[in-house]
Amino acid sequence: MRTAYLCDFDGTIAPSDIGAALFQRFAGSDRREAAAAFARWKADEIGSRELTEIECRCMDVSADEALAFSREHAIDADFAGFVRGVQSRGDLVMVVSEGYDFYVGDQLARADLSDLPWRANHARFEGRRLIPEFPWADPTCTRCGNCKAQYVREHRARGFRVVFVGDGLSDRCGARIADQVFARASLWDWCQERGVAARPFTGFRALAEAEAA
Numbered sequence: 468m469r470t471a472y473l474c475d476f477d478g479t480i481a482p483s484d485i486g487a488a489l490f491q492r493f494a495g496s497d498r499r500e501a502a503a504a505f506a507r508w509k510a511d512e513i514g515s516r517e518l519t520e521i522e523c524r525c526m527d528v529s530a531d532e533a534l535a536f537s538r539e540h541a542i543d544a545d546f547a548g549f550v551r552g553v554q555s556r557g558d559l560v561m562v563v564s565e566g567y568d569f570y571v572g573d574q575l576a577r578a579d580l581s582d583l584p585w586r587a588n589h590a591r592f593e594g595r596r597l598i599p600e601f602p603w604a605d606p607t608c609t610r611c612g613n614c615k616a617q618y619v620r621e622h623r624a625r626g627f628r629v630v631f632v633g634d635g636l637s638d639r640c641g642a643r644i645a646d647q648v649f650a651r652a653s654l655w656d657w658c659q660e661r662g663v664a665a666r667p668f669t670g671f672r673a674l675a676e677a678e679a680a
């Protein structure tokens with residue numbers, strides 16, 4: 468059976484969370500609404516889509532500034548090697564992100580990985596306003612902007628065993644139904660709390676070695 472590796476971007480492929488860093492850098496001084504929304508998201512009271520919309524209302528950034536800032540970050544240097552190893556076995560890697568398309572696409576291109584399938588939310592810029600759009604929203608999920616469970620279901624329907632790799636709470640829907648989960652940070656904690664079987668994810672070099680064995 469072929470394996471599909473669905474990999475989260477922020478905090479996973481990119482060791483730092485570029486989307487979160489973008490908010491920290493460009494949110495205005497009044498962050499009370501966003502802080503309250505973040506707490507509710509952590510408690511699973513609201514989804515990533517609502518959190519993203521609230522955070523964007525606080526932000527003051529142009530498209531050029533946002534791209535330049537994102538380029539201060541880089542992806543895991545071992546990700547490309549992991550991808551090529553997976554592909555050489557006839558398996559598949561897909562990037563599934565609740566972040567923004569402008570930096571996910573840019574970072575993959577800069578790593579010579581433009582051939583990878585990927586899905587992220589769309590950042591539309593109007594002057595210094597960032598307006599999030601959700602072209603991949605799953606009509607069966609009211610919470611996520613780009614629900615990762617839909618990609619688990621899609622690949623399973625195509626006959627793949629699905630491995631999910633992630634670090635955060637926007638990975639909950641995908642991790643809940645994947646065949647195998649590699650997790651770190653808050654996704655790891657959530658898996659432990661909920662009894663979702665997971666193995667620790669410590670980076671793509673270790674994952675490549677484990678999966679090639």
Ligand SMILES: [Mg+2]
Binds near residue numbers: 475476477633634635
């Ligand atoms: Mg993440």
